[in-house]
Amino acid sequence: MSIKVAIQVPIKMAPSERVPGKNFREIAGHPLAYFMLNELLKHCPEDWMIVIDTEDASALEKHRDDLPLGSGLVYERPKHLAEKWANGNHLLWNFANAHPGFDIYAQAFVTAPCLRGETVVEAIGKIAEPGEGPAHFYKDSVMIGRDVTGWMWNNCGPVNYTLDLPAGLPRSQDAKLWKESTGLYAVNRQPLLERGCRVGERPLLHVISEDEMVDVDTEEDLAKAEEILMRRQR
Secondary structure, rough: OOOEEEEEOOOOOOOOOOOOOOOOEEEOOEEEHHHHHHHHHHHHOOOOOEEEEOHHHHHHHOOOOHHHOOOOOOEEEOHHHOOOOHHHHHHHHHHHOOOOOEEEEEEEEEOOOOOOOHHHHHHHHHHHHHHOOOOOOOOEEEEEEEEEEEEEEOEEEEEHHHHHHHHOOHHHHHHHHEEEEEEEEEEEHHHHHOOOOOOOOEEEEEEEEOHHOOOOOOOHHHHHHHHHHHHHHH
């Protein structure tokens, strides 16, 4: 039995606070939103459904000639899901309820323009066809990212070592954490609907390259993404 996969590509039309017009800012000869859509259409199996999810389909239509829309599937989400409080979990849960009948729901963000289509297919494939080993068996979701090393703090203090235990301080290269990328998530239907979360209780961590980790949230991120994409075109 074939596994049915739906990929939600959120494209918010409301203006970005940090990067004006972010999703349609031109880099490396195309709007930012072009690159993820192009990679998905080039590399995903033909029977996977790819849908642009936006709060304003009419505004998106103005950019149709600049984007590789494939079959042109667009879903207009409820307006309230474009508010600041709405997050990726809200979007994917709503998307799954609006598009029943799929086994896996993925969420791919155009703000990760350097994420390769081959990586998307490989990551989703790890839960679409689970292997027999402990790294795969019974995994209900997949997320992407990289191992990072060093001493990490949040506003409450250190998160990967004990500040008042000098004798227990490991070497910095052994102080490892997993850095999550917000470029791609995929989860089986049942845990998504039950938990309302794009990461299940047993996620598989799929390692990606450093270049693919770029997530455009600032002007500096935009410049870095353009540098990488231009380098790939040479």
